[in-house]
Amino acid sequence: LGACQAAGLAEMGFEVLGVDNDAGKVASLSRGRAPFYEPGLDALLRRHVGTGRLRFTASLAAAAEFGDVHFLCLGTPQRADCEAADLSQLHQVVEGLGPLLRRQCLVVGRSTVPVGTAADIARRLTELAPAGLDVEVAWNPEFLREGSALSDVLRPDRIVVGVQDSAAEKALRQIYAHPLAAGVPLVVTDLATAELVKVAANAFLATKLSFINAIADLCSAVGGDVVSLSDAIGHDARIGRSHLDAGLGFGGGCLPKDVRGFAVRAGELGVDKMSALLGLVDDINSERRELLVELAVQECCGEVAGKAICVLGAAFKPGSDDVRDSPALAVASRLHRRGARVRVFDPRAKVKAAAECPELEYADSVGQAAQDADLVMHLTDWPEFGAIDAERLGAQVARRRIVDGRNSLDRDVWRAAGWTYVGVGRG
Numbered sequence: 001l002g003a004c005q006a007a008g009l010a011e012m013g014f015e016v017l018g019v020d021n022d023a024g025k026v027a028s029l030s031r032g033r034a035p036f037y038e039p040g041l042d043a044l045l046r047r048h049v050g051t052g053r054l055r056f057t058a059s060l061a062a063a064a065e066f067g068d069v070h071f072l073c074l075g076t077p078q079r080a081d082c083e084a085a086d087l088s089q090l091h092q093v094v095e096g097l098g099p100l101l102r103r104q105c106l107v108v109g110r111s112t113v114p115v116g117t118a119a120d121i122a123r124r125l126t127e128l129a130p131a132g133l134d135v136e137v138a139w140n141p142e143f144l145r146e147g148s149a150l151s152d153v154l155r156p157d158r159i160v161v162g163v164q165d166s167a168a169e170k171a172l173r174q175i176y177a178h179p180l181a182a183g184v185p186l187v188v189t190d191l192a193t194a195e196l197v198k199v200a201a202n203a204f205l206a207t208k209l210s211f212i213n214a215i216a217d218l219c220s221a222v223g224g225d226v227v228s229l230s231d232a233i234g235h236d237a238r239i240g241r242s243h244l245d246a247g248l249g250f251g252g253g254c255l256p257k258d259v260r261g262f263a264v265r266a267g268e269l270g271v272d273k274m275s276a277l278l279g280l281v282d283d284i285n286s287e288r289r290e291l292l293v294e295l296a297v298q299e300c301c302g303e304v305a306g307k308a309i310c311v312l313g314a315a316f317k318p319g320s321d322d323v324r325d326s327p328a329l330a331v332a333s334r335l336h337r338r339g340a341r342v343r344v345f346d347p348r349a350k351v352k353a354a355a356e357c358p359e360l361e362y363a364d365s366v367g368q369a370a371q372d373a374d375l376v377m378h379l380t381d382w383p384e385f386g387a388i389d390a391e392r393l394g395a396q397v398a399r400r401r402i403v404d405g406r407n408s409l410d411r412d413v414w415r416a417a418g419w420t421y422v423g424v425g426r427g
Contacts (some may be wrong), residue, residue: 002073008153010048037321064100083260098128118191133305141198145317162194180317216246216425226425249288251316253324305339310373313380314346314353328379381406390417
C-alpha cells in the first residue's frame with residue numbers, strides 16, 4: 001500500500017518522502033525496486049526516484065520536518081491471539097510521529113481499521129503533538145487490489161474521505177485534483193463512516209463469494225452448473241457478474257482478516273447479527289479448501305498417499321506474488337500431509353511460496369510440474385493457465401485428470417483432449 005501510494009502521489013506531481021523502519025526495504029525502494037511484485041510499480045519508482053521527486057527514509061523526524069500531509073499506510077493484520085485487527089504498527093507510528101509534529105499538518109489514515117480508530121488517533125495526536133490542535137486527522141480508506149494497485153491509486157472508481165472540517169476536505173481535494181478532474185466520484189463523510197466504508201465493501205464482496213459457493217454446493221447436490229447459474233443471475237443489474245465465481249474461495253492478506261476483524265468489532269458494539277453473518281461467510285470460505293482436498297481424493301480413487309499431484313498456482317490471486325493465506329498453498333499443504341507428492345508451479349510466487357511451505361516441491365514450468373502427475377489441480381487462475389494446450393500437457397502426465405478449483409478452464413476443450421475434468425458445483 002505505502003509504496004504504491006507514494007509512487008502514485010509522485011506521478012500526480014507531488015514531492016513525496018516515503019518512510020519505512022526496514023532499512024532493507026528503504027534501500028531497495030531508493031534504487032527503484034519494490035520488495036514485492038506489482039505490475040508497473042518498479043518502472044514508476046525508477047522514474048520518480050530518478051527525478052528526485054520520490055525519496056525514501058527510515059527517519060520519522062525527517063518525515064515530520066518534510067510533510068504537510070502524512071499518509072498512514074500501515075498494515076493491520078489479524079492478531080495472533082484472536083481474530084481482531086492488530087493495530088500495533090499504526091499505534092507505533094502515531095506514538096513516534098506525534099511528538100515530532102511541531103507545525104500545522106494533516107494526518108491521513110489509509111489503513112483498514114476498526115471503526116473508532118480514527119477518532120482515537122485524533123485524540124492521541126492532540127495529546128502528543130507540540131502543534132496540538134493544528135494537527136488534523138482525516139481518513140481516506142484505500143481500495144487497492146493486488147495486481148492492479150497502481151491503476152487503483154491513479155484511476156480509482158471512487159475516493160472516500162472522512163473529515164472533521166472543511167480545511168481537511170480542501171487539502172484532500174487538492175491532492176486528488178487529477179482523478180477528480182477525470183470524473184472520479186468523491187464521497188465526503190465523517191471519520192466513522194469512512195472507516196466503515198472499507199470494511200463494509202470487503203464484507204459485501206466476501207459475502208457474495210461465499211453465497212455463490214454455497215449455491216455451488218446445491219448445484220453439486222442436484223447436478224446443476226453453478227457457472228451457468230452465475231452467468232444467468234449476473235445479467236441482473238442489481239446483482240452483477242463480478243465476484244460470482246464459485247470455487248476455492250478467497251484468501252490473501254486483506255479479505256479474510258477484514259471479514260474476521262469486522263465481525264469482532266460488530267460483536268464488541270453489540271451488533272450480533274452482523275457478527276454472526278460474517279462468521280458464517282468466513283466458515284463457508286474456509287470449508288472450500290477441504291472441499292478441494294476431498295475432490296482430489298475422489299479423483300485419485302479414494303487415496304492420495306503416494307500419488308503425484310501437480311498444483312497450478314501458489315499466489316492467493318493472479319497478478320501477485322503474495323502467498324499470505326493462499327487457498328492454493330493451503331490445499332497443496334493438506335495434500336502433502338496426506339502423503340501426496342505435490343509439485344507446485346506459479347509464474348510469480350515460487351520464492352515466497354517456497355519460504356512459506358518448504359515441504360512442497362516447486363517447478364519452473366507447467367510441464368515440469370505436471371510431468372508424470374496422477375492429477376492436476378488448477379488453484380490460482382493465472383491467464384497463462386487458461387492458455388495451456390490440454391492435448392500437449394496430456395502427453396506429459398501419467399493420467400489425464402484435472403480438478404479446476406477456479407471453474408475458469410474451458411471444460412469442453414479439456415474433455416475433448418481426453419481429460420477427466422472436475423469443477424466445483426458443475427454437476
